[in-house]
Amino acid sequence: MRVALIGASGQLGSDLLPRLREAGHEVIPLRHADIEITDATNVAEVLNPLPLDLVINAAAYNLVDRAEDEPDVAYAVNALGPRNLARLCEAHGWRLLHISTDYVFGGDPIPPARPWTESNIPQPGGSYAISKLAGEYFVHAECLRNFVVRTCGLYGLAALRGAGKGNFVETMLRLGRDRKQLRVVDDQRCTPTATSDLADALVRLIETDAFGLYHATNSGSLTWCEFAREVFRLAKLEVEITPITTAEFGAKAHRPHFSVLDSRKLTSVIGGPLPDWHEALTGYLASREKFI
Ligand SMILES: NC(=O)c1ccc[n+]([C@@H]2O[C@H](COP(=O)([O-])OP(=O)(O)OC[C@H]3O[C@@H](n4cnc5c(N)ncnc54)[C@H](OP(=O)(O)O)[C@@H]3O)[C@@H](O)[C@H]2O)c1
Numbered sequence: 460m461r462v463a464l465i466g467a468s469g470q471l472g473s474d475l476l477p478r479l480r481e482a483g484h485e486v487i488p489l490r491h492a493d494i495e496i497t498d499a500t501n502v503a504e505v506l507n508p509l510p511l512d513l514v515i516n517a518a519a520y521n522l523v524d525r526a527e528d529e530p531d532v533a534y535a536v537n538a539l540g541p542r543n544l545a546r547l548c549e550a551h552g553w554r555l556l557h558i559s560t561d562y563v564f565g566g567d568p569i570p571p572a573r574p575w576t577e578s579n580i581p582q583p584g585g586s587y588a589i590s591k592l593a594g595e596y597f598v599h600a601e602c603l604r605n606f607v608v609r610t611c612g613l614y615g616l617a618a619l620r621g622a623g624k625g626n627f628v629e630t631m632l633r634l635g636r637d638r639k640q641l642r643v644v645d646d647q648r649c650t651p652t653a654t655s656d657l658a659d660a661l662v663r664l665i666e667t668d669a670f671g672l673y674h675a676t677n678s679g680s681l682t683w684c685e686f687a688r689e690v691f692r693l694a695k696l697e698v699e700i701t702p703i704t705t706a707e708f709g710a711k712a713h714r715p716h717f718s719v720l721d722s723r724k725l726t727s728v729i730g731g732p733l734p735d736w737h738e739a740l741t742g743y744l745a746s747r748e749k750f751i
Contacts, residue, residue, distance in 0.1 A: 460485070460512040460513050460665070461484070461485045461487075461509070461511050461512050462479055462484045462485065462486045462487070462511070462512065462513045462514070462515060462665075463486075463489055463506060463509055463511055463513075463514045463515070464476060464479065464486050464487065464489060464515045464517065465489045465494055465515065465516050465544070466490075466491075466516065466518030466519065467488030467489055467490050468490045468491070468617065468622055469517055469518065469617060469622050469623050470613050470614070470615030470616075470617045470618055470622050470623055470626065470654045471517045471558065471615060471654045472515075472517040472617075473615060473622060473654075474654040474655045474657075475515065475517060475661065475662070476488055478659060478662045479662060482662050482666075487509060487511075491518065493505065496516070496518055496536065496540030496541075496544060497536055497539055497540050497543070498543075499543040499546070499547075502543045502544060502547060503547055506547055507547075511551065511553050512553060512554060513553060513554040513555070513556065514544055514547075514548050514556070515555075515556045515661075515665075516540070516544055516556065516557045517558055518536070518540065519536060519537055519591070520532060520533045520536035520537050520587070520590070521587070521623055521624050522587075522624055523562070523585065523587040523710075523712045523714075524710055524711040524712045526585065526586040526587040526590065526712065527585060527586050527711045527712050528711075530586035530589075530590070533586050533587055533590040534586075534589075534590045534593065536590075537587070537590035537593070537594045538590045538591075538593035538594045538597060539597075540594070541594040541595075541598050542597035542598075544557070544598075544602075545557075545597055545598045545600075545601035545602035546602070548604075548605075549601055549602045549603060552604075554605070554606070554665070555598060555602045555605045555606070556608065556661065556664075556665055557594065557595070557598045557605065557607050557608070558607075558608055558609075559591050559592070559594065559595050559607055559610075560587075560588065560591045560610065560611070561575075561609060561610070561611035561676070561715065561718035561719075561720050562584070562587060562588035562591065562714075563581035563583050563588055563591060563592045563609065564579065564581055564582060564583075564715055564717075564718050565582070565583055565585065565713055565714065565715035566583055566584035566588075566713070566715075571717065573721070574674075574719040574720055574721035575718070575720055575721060576674070576721045576723075576724070577671075577672045577673065577674060577721075577724055584712075584713035584714075584715065585712040585713040586712070587712060595607050595609075599672075604668075604670050605670055605671075606664055606665065606670055606671070607671070607672045607673070608657075608661065608664070608672075608673045608674075608675050609672070609673070609674050609720060610652050610657055610674075610675050610676055610720075611649050611650050611651065611652055611718060611720060612626075612649055612651035612652055613626065613651075614626035614627060614628045614652075614653060614654065615653065615654030616654075616743075616746060616747060617654075619750055627651060627686065627687075628651075628690055628740070628743060628744075631690045631691065632690065632696070634698075635690070635691050635694065635696040635698045636696065639697070639698060639699060640698065640699045640700075640701065641687070641698055641699070641701070642700075642701045642702075642703045642707070642708070643683055643684040643687045643700050643702065643703065644682070644683045644702075644703055644704070644705055644708050644714075645682045645684035645685070645702030645703065645704070646682065646704050646705055646716055647683055647705060647714050647715065647716055647717075647718075648680050648681065648682050648716065648717050648718070648719055649676075649680060649681075649683075649715070649718045649719055650676040650677055650679060650680045650681075650719055650720065650736055651677070651681075651683075651686055651736060651739075652676040652677045652736075652739065653734075653739035653740070653743050655739075655742070655743070655746075656677055656734055656739050657675055657676075657733070659733075660675050660733055661675070663729040664725065664728060664729055667728055667729070673722075673724055673725045674721055674724065674725060675720075675725050676719075676720050676722055676733065677734055677735060677736040677738075677739045678722070678733060678735040679736045680719040680736075681736065682702075684702045684703075686736075686740075687700055688700055689737065689740060690744075693740065693741060693744050694744060
């Protein structure tokens with residue numbers, strides 16, 4: 460397929476690019492400097508001349524706390540951007556793959572008994588989450604042949620060269636080298652996911668015609684505090700961790716207490732689950748040693 464990859468220098472985009480090419484796709488990588496998704500005219504100017512089969516939108520505004528202060532900016536990138544892409548894709552008959560987030564389930568004060576499925580009703584709990592959910596709705600409304608994939612807590616090697624907002628693993632490694640004690644939130648359960656594994660799954664998904672909404676994370680679940688402990692254990696850093704609550708941490712934006720996603724729908728389409736979170740973390744730490 461001929462693919463336009465938007466957000467090509469982000470964490471996910473950077474892992475998608477080589478995998479798409481290895482799978483035989485002809486990829487045009489588009490960085491923020493190449494395309495402004497909030498500007499419908501620019502989107503058309505950049506994409507119209509390209510002979511495409513698929514547009515992948517891995518671009519987003521991911522600054523969850525800052526989004527509370529600038530909701531219009533988050534909405535422009537996360538909702539109007541995908542709307543611009545979806546309209547153009549539909550006009551050309553191109554497919555669209557768009558990425559969304561577990562935070563669409565953030566607003567529920569009562570955690571569910573089991574991981575969220577695609578048929579659960581979202582309840583976004585902040586400006587970032589609202590903007591991402593709006594983006595999903597625009598894609599579904601404007602483009603028939605779409606894949607919308609929700610994922611969680613991404614970490615990819617591109618963060619090492621400054622992509623996006625960084626990631627939790629890199630933040631922990633940096634703090635763990637400087638401090639002997641850390642306080643980490645222990646009442647948010649989810650599934651941090653390696654962009655390398657997500658990219659592998661997405662490459663398999665786009666080769667199908669099974670359009671629609673999917674959840675895609677590494678397998679298993681844990682709290683950020685449990686994840687941090689494992690990061691330090693594997694990295695052989697001695698850090699004393701104090702578990703704290705979300706309220707004690709005091710971030711500006713609301714965070715979900717339970718945003719574990721059920722990825723079985725995706726598993727049935729691509730033929731297997733993503734690796735479990737521990738295997739993913741171990742693989743990431745090993746690859747970053749070679750990367751740096
Ligand atoms: N990161 C997470 O923990 C997480 C969790 C759940 C879901 N997701 C979703 O997964 C997807 C990939 O996330 P990621 O972590 O790979 O993101 P990322 O590393 O922050 O990369 C996003 C890319 O989008 C570009 N971009 C931002 N605004 C743009 C615009 N208006 N027009 C064109 N490009 C723009 C950024 O360029 P500049 O940096 O130059 O602006 C950046 O290269 C996103 O949809 C995100 O919402 C992420």
